[in-house]
Amino acid sequence: MPKFYSGAEIVFKCLEDQNVSHIFGYPGGAVLPIYDELKNFNSIKHILVRHEQGAGHAAEGYARSTGKPGVLLVTSGPGATNAVTALTDAYMDSVPLVCITGQVPTHLIGTDAFQECDTTGITRPCTKHNWLVKDVNDLAEIMHKAFEVATTGRPGPVLVDIPKDIQFQKAQYKNYRKLKKLNGKSHNNYSQKNIDELISLISKAKKPIFYTGGGVINSGTKASELLRELVYATGFPITSTLQGLGCFPADDNQFLGMLGMHGTYEANNAMYSCDLMINVGARFDDRITGKIDEFSPKSKKVHIDIDPSSINKNVKVDLAIVGDIKSVLTSTLKTLKKSKNNFSKSNKHQISNWWEQIQKWRSKRSLDYIGSEETIKPQYAIERLYELTKDKDTYITTEVGQHQMWAAQHYKFNKPNRWMTSGGLGTMGYGLPAAVGVQIAHPKKLVIDIAGEASVLMTMQEMSTAVQYNLPIKIFILNNEYMGMVRQWQELLHDKNYSESYTAALPDFVKMAEAYGCVGIRAKTPEELDDKIIEMLNTDRPVIFDCLVDKQENCFPMIPSGKPHNQMLLGPKDQKEKKITGKGRTLV
Amino acid sequence: MANSKSAYSFAGKKQKSDTHIIVVWVDNEAGVLARVVGLFSGRGYNIESLAVAEVDQRQNISRITIVTTGTPQVVDQIKLQLKKLVPVHKVADFKREDKNVIFKEMALFKFVANNGKLNKAFEACKNFNPVILDQTNKSNVIQITALRREIDTMSKNLKKFGLVSVSRTGAVAMTRGSEIFK
Numbered sequence: 171m172p173k174f175y176s177g178a179e180i181v182f183k184c185l186e187d188q189n190v191s192h193i194f195g196y197p198g199g200a201v202l203p204i205y206d207e208l209k210n211f212n213s214i215k216h217i218l219v220r221h222e223q224g225a226g227h228a229a230e231g232y233a234r235s236t237g238k239p240g241v242l243l244v245t246s247g248p249g250a251t252n253a254v255t256a257l258t259d260a261y262m263d264s265v266p267l268v269c270i271t272g273q274v275p276t277h278l279i280g281t282d283a284f285q286e287c288d289t290t291g292i293t294r295p296c297t298k299h300n301w302l303v304k305d306v307n308d309l310a311e312i313m314h315k316a317f318e319v320a321t322t323g324r325p326g327p328v329l330v331d332i333p334k335d336i337q338f339q340k341a342q343y344k345n346y347r348k349l350k351k352l353n354g355k356s357h358n359n360y361s362q363k364n365i366d367e368l369i370s371l372i373s374k375a376k377k378p379i380f381y382t383g384g385g386v387i388n389s390g391t392k393a394s395e396l397l398r399e400l401v402y403a404t405g406f407p408i409t410s411t412l413q414g415l416g417c418f419p420a421d422d423n424q425f426l427g428m429l430g431m432h433g434t435y436e437a438n439n440a441m442y443s444c445d446l447m448i449n450v451g452a453r454f455d456d457r458i459t460g461k462i463d464e465f466s467p468k469s470k471k472v473h474i475d476i477d478p479s480s481i482n483k484n485v486k487v488d489l490a491i492v493g494d495i496k497s498v499l500t501s502t503l504k505t506l507k508k509s510k511n512n513f514s515k516s517n518k519h520q521i522s523n524w525w526e527q528i529q530k531w532r533s534k535r536s537l538d539y540i541g542s543e544e545t546i547k548p549q550y551a552i553e554r555l556y557e558l559t560k561d562k563d564t565y566i567t568t569e570v571g572q573h574q575m576w577a578a579q580h581y582k583f584n585k586p587n588r589w590m591t592s593g594g595l596g597t598m599g600y601g602l603p604a605a606v607g608v609q610i611a612h613p614k615k616l617v618i619d620i621a622g623e624a625s626v627l628m629t630m631q632e633m634s635t636a637v638q639y640n641l642p643i644k645i646f647i648l649n650n651e652y653m654g655m656v657r658q659w660q661e662l663l664h665d666k667n668y669s670e671s672y673t674a675a676l677p678d679f680v681k682m683a684e685a686y687g688c689v690g691i692r693a694k695t696p697e698e699l700d701d702k703i704i705e706m707l708n709t710d711r712p713v714i715f716d717c718l719v720d721k722q723e724n725c726f727p728m729i730p731s732g733k734p735h736n737q738m739l740l741g742p743k744d745q746k747e748k749k750i751t752g753k754g755r756t757l758v
Numbered sequence: 759m760a761n762s763k764s765a766y767s768f769a770g771k772k773q774k775s776d777t778h779i780i781v782v783w784v785d786n787e788a789g790v791l792a793r794v795v796g797l798f799s800g801r802g803y804n805i806e807s808l809a810v811a812e813v814d815q816r817q818n819i820s821r822i823t824i825v826t827t828g829t830p831q832v833v834d835q836i837k838l839q840l841k842k843l844v845p846v847h848k849v850a851d852f853k854r855e856d857k858n859v860i861f862k863e864m865a866l867f868k869f870v871a872n873n874g875k876l877n878k879a880f881e882a883c884k885n886f887n888p889v890i891l892d893q894t895n896k897s898n899v900i901q902i903t904a905l906r907r908e909i910d911t912m913s914k915n916l917k918k919f920g921l922v923s924v925s926r927t928g929a930v931a932m933t934r935g936s937e938i939f940k
Contacts (some may be wrong), residue, residue: 174863289791290789293791294793294796295800297846298842299843299844302788302789304788319844328891401799424872456766456767460767461767462767477842478838478842479835479838479841479842480836480840481838482831482834483831483835486831659765663764663765
């Protein structure tokens with residue numbers, strides 16, 4: 171006699187088979203049969219969030235810090251629509267998520283039933299694929315395929331919409347079997363000839379640069395190791411996008427810092443002037459390239475990416491290598507060692523002028539800022555936070571805005587999967603729930619959300635989640651009472667018309683922390699900052715840290731986009747010394 | 759800086775656009791057309807015409823033929839983005855000028871006029887395989903198959919013969935010779 175399981179049981183059996191240990195969710199009418207089954211599956215722990223968007227971002231934090239897919243479970247209608255922001259965020263930043271939504275019973279679909287919405291229709295543009303399960307016999311196969319689609323190729327979110335009657339109906343469970351290639355969509359599609367071409371370009375280059383991105387991190391920790399090996403083996407400089415931070419040690423001399431709109435002077439200049447650009451798992455995003463027509467005009471461009479549609483999407487490249495970073499880097503290193511052993515030594519002379527030039531750019535010290543003894547400079551706060559936490563294996567999440575850029579500039583990442591930030595979609599409110607997810611995945615590690623006071627209020631309710639599950643996350647708020655990045659753009663581009671960017675009526679974050687049942691700490695002066703940070707680190711409970719910082723500080727350096735980008739604004743220190751003119755060839 | 763009021767860059771140089779016929783083989787499942795069409799609208803690509811129907815009942819494969827215009831970069835993106843969709847099996851792309859490919863559209867014309875005009879209308883259609891599908895003493899319905907531009911011209915020119923209604927399909931395409939697209 172074959173055994174029959176309800177749809178709800180099948181959902182959990184699939185999750186078990188996929189080694190899912192945590193799901194983030196919020197119950198509701200259309201998923202109650204699944205919630206009812208939860209008690210029978212002890213290996214799966216459910217984390218109750220306070221808003222479905224929080225479930226999505228927590229699952230993202232979980233996924234990005236572990237490399238495993240994040241799973242969320244929400245109800246129909248508002249449950250699903252609340253999750254849309256997180257799904258879109260995951261889609262833009264290539265984070266593997268499996269979102270399970272309840273749906274009204276099949277016979278009510280299309281009748282505008284209570285809490286009905288066209289979930290698959292709404293989420294079609296923000297998922298890699300989605301399914302509406304109409305037959306319980308298809309459920310197991312769809313669930314497994316969902317995991318496969320989410321995690322293979324360029325990772326991303328998927329959604330499985332399960333009507334309530336399907337959750338009750340019974341079917342046999344189909345075991346997980348690795349499906350054949352999805353419609354023949356292969357991921358590695360390069361040849362040794364491509365690799366040979368790359369090596370030939372590498373050996374000819376006089377002004378080379380590696381430009382690396384989140385693809386390296388998505389390819390697994392091994393890919394980061396291989397990248398380090400390749401960068402050392404070539405002696406080339408390397409810069410990273412926001413999402414790629416951590417795949418190469420930030421304190422290494424070959425690292426030029428982040429590039430792009432708020433990237434360093436040396437990284438952006440090197441991108442502009444190079445003769446060979448090797449893009450490893452980045453996507454020529456508009457925050458990186460600035461004006462496309464004048465992007466790195468004299469370079470040969472190589473693009474290594476697993477997603478064929480990323481190639482030539484924004485920038486035309488000379489050599490495209492479609493494949494998983496790990497396997498492409500393995501082949502490249504093998505070929506390089508075989509044909510040019512000791513390349514970094516033999517090639518040193520060829521790129522020595524380039525390095526000299528880079529040192530000149532570096533001497534600008536573009537991340538410098540004017541310190542203060544009265545007010546806490548936000549950059550100083552991040553620097554101190556880094557100094558006091560660098561010996562711990564710290565996980566950092568952020569919200570979106572100035573604090574995010576300062577964190578990217580001043581916190582130095584040395585390992586992959588330690589930096590979780592919303593880059594593509596730029597979702598304010600991402601960091602707090604993401605920190606919840608990271609802490610769930612790494613219970614013993616230090617997890618800090620570097621936040622702005624405006625962003626963090628968007629998902630503040632998730633502090634309850636942190637308290638409920640004893641997650642000692644640290645919410646480090648750089649509080650300048652403004653939507654800082656908006657204020658900065660208004661100052662620079664809209665004649666200081668600070669339209670609606672002041673966050674009036676802010677709550678008292680310390681009291682708020684107490685209200686949530688966690689710990690609130692406030693730092694007001696540079697003098698007390700270190701002690702307060704140490705107090706935060708010594709607290710084994712969730713902490714909201716209200717760091718009152720300079721309200722007028724702007725985030726520099728900066729490429730003001732919208733114009734031909736041969737103008738990079740440096741910080742006030744440099745501006746005082748001499749006004750930057752358009753001649754500085756500084757752009758990406 | 760003074761004139762720039764945007765956090766985004768301005769549009770770069772425009773390349774020349776060409777007309778392409780994109781043929782997509784997909785699993786015939788719920789929502790698949792919405793995925794394909796949504797990809798076009800979501801990314802701002804054009805659809806000039808669209809034809810879709812199941813072509814393989816056993817394997818449930820539908821064939822979607824889309825006429826679109828775009829720069830070479832955009833057409834490349836369309837193909838690559840389509841190939842990423844899970845239910846898509848393969849994607850072919852033909853330029854309209856391609857001599858090795860046959861393109862055809864079908865149109866139904868309804869004429870309401872006297873017999874003399876109706877005859878002239880049929881006469882005018884004779885280069886495009888006209889078939890009379892319905893006839894009364896004061897009207898008829900003629901089916902023709904032709905290229906898009908030819909049908910455009912016909913529907914303009916036939917007004918004088920009492921053309922009152924036009925219904926037309928999108929283009930469908932097939933390669934010439936014995937070869938098939940893999």
